[in-house]
Amino acid sequence: MKDDRTPRDIAIDDQLRAAGAEGADWLMASGWGAPVTIPVQKAARWQREARARMLAAEASDTWTFCKHLCAGGPQPVVVHAETPERMLCRACSIAERATRPCLICGKPAASESPADGREDVIMGPVAIYTRLRCATCYRADPLHGTFAGSGF
Numbered sequence: 001m002k003d004d005r006t007p008r009d010i011a012i013d014d015q016l017r018a019a020g021a022e023g024a025d026w027l028m029a030s031g032w033g034a035p036v037t038i039p040v041q042k043a044a045r046w047q048r049e050a051r052a053r054m055l056a057a058e059a060s061d062t063w064t065f066c067k068h069l070c071a072g073g074p075q076p077v078v079v080h081a082e083t084p085e086r087m088l089c090r091a092c093s094i095a096e097r098a099t100r101p102c103l104i105c106g107k108p109a110a111s112e113s114p115a116d117g118r119e120d121v122i123m124g125p126v127a128i129y130t131r132l133r134c135a136t137c138y139r140a141d142p143l144h145g146t147f148a149g150s151g152f
């Protein structure tokens with residue numbers, strides 16, 4: 001880490017460190033159940049791809065943060081698998097849930113709550129990754145990649 005970090009860089013570092021500390025509590029409280037943390041090598045392919053794209057966006061400084069993450073102190077960061085170059089706060093992630101697409105087919109996922117099981121949530125070392133699937137794609141492959149709440 002270089003010493004010429006900008007205030008924005010430092011804020012981002014704080015965000016990423018805070019993700020692990022608060023994220024687990026939030027996932028429990030939001031209905032996803034206990035978060036699952038797995039080594040990157042064993043992560044589902046969708047999560048590895050989201051992570052790779054997120055890191056590429058970081059390297060090229062093309063990633064974006066919702067305005068809440070840039071103000072109000074460190075808090076967990078949420079990464080949506082369909083748009084991993086965008087970092088979101090928890091409230092923005094929840095607000096977008098209704099309009100997120102299915103990661104498999106790109107159609108509206110139309111998932112209304114974590115209770116339907118079609119959102120997979122994985123806690124990475126620095127961010128919470130989630131993907132949504134539509135009912136059709138979920139039924140076609142209900143277990144593959146579904147870690148939260150599945151006992152995996």
Ligand SMILES: [Zn+2]
Nearest residue numbers: 066068089092
């Ligand atoms: Zn936000």
Ligand SMILES: [Zn+2]
Nearest residue numbers: 102105134137
């Ligand atoms: Zn689908």
